[in-house]
Each structure stands twice: as C-alpha cells, then as structure tokens.
Amino acid sequence: MGCRVFKNNACKITFKYKGNDHTGIDLVGPNSTFDYIVAHSAGTVVAVVSNCNKNTSKTGERIYGNYVKLKHDNGMYTLYAHMKYGSIKVKKGDKVLKGQVLGYMGNTGYSFGAHVHFEVRNEKDKYIDPTKYVDADLPKEETSTSSSALTHKVGEKVTINGVYTSSTSTMRLTPAVNTGKITKIVEGARNPYLLNDGGLGWVNDDCIVSAAKKTTNNSIKVGDKVKVKKGAKSYKGTSLASFVYNTTYEVMELKGDRAVIGKNGAVTTDIHIDNLYK
Ligand SMILES: [Zn+2]
CATH class of the missing domain: 2.70.70.10 (Glucose Permease (Domain IIA))
Structure with missing residues (x-):
C-alpha cells in the first residue's frame, strides 16, 4: 500500500x-x-x-x-x-x-x-x-471549507425544510420552515451539520433548502412539477389567465428568484418562485 x-x-x-x-x-x-x-x-x-x-x-x-x-x-x-x-x-x-x-x-x-x-x-x-x-490526508479543519460533498460551512445561517433528520430519527418541525446556524460539522457523518448547538439537531444537505438570508423559496428546482398561487402575477407584474391557477406546470428555467414555467415544452410565463408551490 x-x-x-x-x-x-x-x-x-x-x-x-x-x-x-x-x-x-x-x-x-x-x-x-x-x-x-x-x-x-x-x-x-x-x-x-x-x-x-x-x-x-x-x-x-x-x-x-x-x-x-x-x-x-x-x-x-x-x-x-x-x-x-x-x-x-x-x-x-x-x-x-x-x-x-x-x-x-x-x-x-x-x-x-x-x-x-x-x-x-x-x-x-x-x-x-x-x-x-496511512495514504490519505488528515481531515480538514472543521471551521474551514469542508469536503467537496458538503456545501455549507460552520457559522452559516440556513433555512431547513419542515422535515429533517436528527442523529437518531426523522422529525417534522413546526413551523414547517425553520432557520438555524450551523455550529459544528462532522464530516462523514450521516447528518453532518449541527444546528444551533443542538437546538435544531443534526441535519444533512438534503434538509437545508437555502441560506437564511435569502427569502425566496429555494426548494423549487428545475424540472419540478409546480402550481401557481391563486392571484399571483407574472414576474414583471402582469396578470395571468385564471386557468393558470388550476394547471400543473414544469419549472423549465430558474435564475435567482425568477422561474420560467410551462407545459409540454411550451413556456407559459415567468414568475417569482415565491408564487410557486409543489
Ligand atoms: Zn505499535
């Protein structure tokens, strides 16, 4: 070796x-x-x-x-x-x-x-x-950027999904979305991020939906099937036809808080992602 x-x-x-x-x-x-x-x-x-x-x-x-x-x-x-x-x-x-x-x-x-x-x-x-x-680097410092698989850092404020996994079980939070600060990272652990010194338990990348400073609904991804909130307008503020609120769309593009939605490959509108839900 x-x-x-x-x-x-x-x-x-x-x-x-x-x-x-x-x-x-x-x-x-x-x-x-x-x-x-x-x-x-x-x-x-x-x-x-x-x-x-x-x-x-x-x-x-x-x-x-x-x-x-x-x-x-x-x-x-x-x-x-x-x-x-x-x-x-x-x-x-x-x-x-x-x-x-x-x-x-x-x-x-x-x-x-x-x-x-x-x-x-x-x-x-x-x-x-x-x-x-014996033939590999020692682990990196906890406070430095962690391994390539981990995308968050100690000290980062994050929003976590309503469902998250503690070190021992899966839990549902009330309210459904919570923000916390990553206070410790254990690389290689199933749930490597400790939030609020344990006040919010341990989570993995899947549970973190965004950095807390962003107010947008980052759980929406390209390819997601979504619906449009009743009464929502287009990204530029124009009104949408009423059938839009009763139709399921696919997210075709996503840039920042602007999503392009459509159906069967045809664009319907662009819209703020806070106006979409799954
Ligand atoms: Zn020895």
Missing part, C-alpha cells in the same frame, strides 16, 4: 489499531524492509525523545522509545515511535514539510523488531484509528 509515513512511500501493517490496547498501527516496509520515516503532513514538531538506546518494558513513559510528535494545521497530531537511536533529524519547535525525513526506523522502547508505531490523534490529543490516513 502507498504510505505517507515512509520515504519510499510503501509499507505494510504488521499490527492493527486496537484502541486502548494498541493506540496506533505498526508499519514496516513492504518486504519487512527498513526505511526513513517522514512527516505525514506539514506541521510543527511538538515533542521529541531522542536519547533512548535500548528496548524498554511495557509500561512507563519510555514505551515509545525515540519518537517524534507533530501537530498539523488542522489541529490534529501524528506520532512516530521506536526510531533508531541517533537517527532523529528534527527538534522541538521545528516546522516540517510533508515528506520531510524525521528519522529512521528502529527498535527502541517497547518494541520487538524494527518498525514504526504510527499514531494519529485528534484535536484533543486523543488517539484515533490511523489506518485510513
């Missing part, structure tokens, strides 16, 4: 992550070969131990032997343990680039044969399963 922890960009896992029982993963080269250990991502060296020249017992602070710990721009940490005595190339406070050599694989600390014990820790310095990050 590709590997951002080794200079040669290849490794195999010899011991899996097991939470408290094994707080990282153990890696060696693809044929149990040795390699230089490099920074997984750019960051700052926040801890170094380089004076360990032997194996140690299972407990105590020397368990990692020689190691380097980095803090990354997204607030997360990576840690590289059991490095060879005398091989460490960085010191605390150094800025490192992705792929920069930190040291060489070794067998210092509580270790049986040369390998690197690789840990990933979250912003609270709590270890998480590093397996999926």
